[in-house]
Amino acid sequence: xxxxxxxxxxxxxxxxxxxxxxxxxxxxxxxxxxxxxxxxxxxxxxxxxxxxxxxxxxxxxxxxxxxxxxxxxxxxxxxxxxxxxxxxxxxxxxxxxxxxxxxxxxxxxxxxxxxxxxxxxxxxxxxxxxxxxxxxxxxxxxxxxxxxxxxxxxxxxxxxxxxxxxxxxxxxxxxxxxxxxxxxxxxxxxxxxxxxxxxxxxxxxxxxxxxxxxxxxxxxxxxxxxxxxxxxxxxxxxxxxxxxxxxxxx
Numbered sequence: 437x438x439x440x441x442x443x444x445x446x447x448x449x450x451x452x453x454x455x456x457x458x459x460x461x462x463x464x465x466x467x468x469x470x471x472x473x474x475x476x477x478x479x480x481x482x483x484x485x486x487x488x489x490x491x492x493x494x495x496x497x498x499x500x501x502x503x504x505x506x507x508x509x510x511x512x513x514x515x516x517x518x519x520x521x522x523x524x525x526x527x528x529x530x531x532x533x534x535x536x537x538x539x540x541x542x543x544x545x546x547x548x549x550x551x552x553x554x555x556x557x558x559x560x561x562x563x564x565x566x567x568x569x570x571x572x573x574x575x576x577x578x579x580x581x582x583x584x585x586x587x588x589x590x591x592x593x594x595x596x597x598x599x600x601x602x603x604x605x606x607x608x609x610x611x612x613x614x615x616x617x618x619x620x621x622x623x624x625x626x627x628x629x630x631x632x633x634x635x636x637x638x639x640x641x642x643x644x645x646x647x648x649x650x651x652x653x654x655x656x657x658x659x660x661x662x663x664x665x666x667x668x669x670x671x672x673x674x675x676x677x678x679x680x681x682x683x684x685x686x
Contacts (some may be wrong), residue, residue, distance in 0.1 A: 440535035441498045447545050448479060452552060458676040471556060478555040479548060489520040489532060498535040501525055502551035504563050519557060567602045575610045578636055585646045595642040596672030604645055606670045616655035620644035
């Protein structure tokens, strides 16, 4: 039967292709797990004397150090059995989890995932983040967006920074329409393109699929301002939760 330490090692190697690195001759049982791209640590497994983290305990115990993104979550966890302020790394929201069965394996893997995401590089975070909703502008001066989906439900569109496959985009059409007209799903990204003209440069495209149409009077610029605090749509931006709920409502 595998030990909890072995199960944790197996999880990080299988999911993140991260192998344990033994960096200290004085501490041959200490293993570090890193991101492949920037070499930042997202997990450290150590074998320590239990009384170093809990005076009421004795003997040796394996602990896993992971980093959290929420100080309130850290403070909540360290009040529970099996969780401690990070051993040797107490700053920066690191915690230590004992690997003696006190904490369920599923709970440990969830926190490994959190730590991996928190410590990831900007490029990796973009790659692994969940689908996001965007509000993006469209200018009738450059493209007849009002009739863009008359003959097809998938079109090519200028790809904004940060947008990835499976994201949702809500197309805001500028004056004289001045309203959100379409909800679309991004089906393909990073399509090479080279277009330059006065005031417009496009270097890559994405494909977007029409999911829903809105009437021009539904989500006007005036409503975006007064109800949702959106005073300008000059480039891709996130969608407030309240507006998202309204856009996805019946």
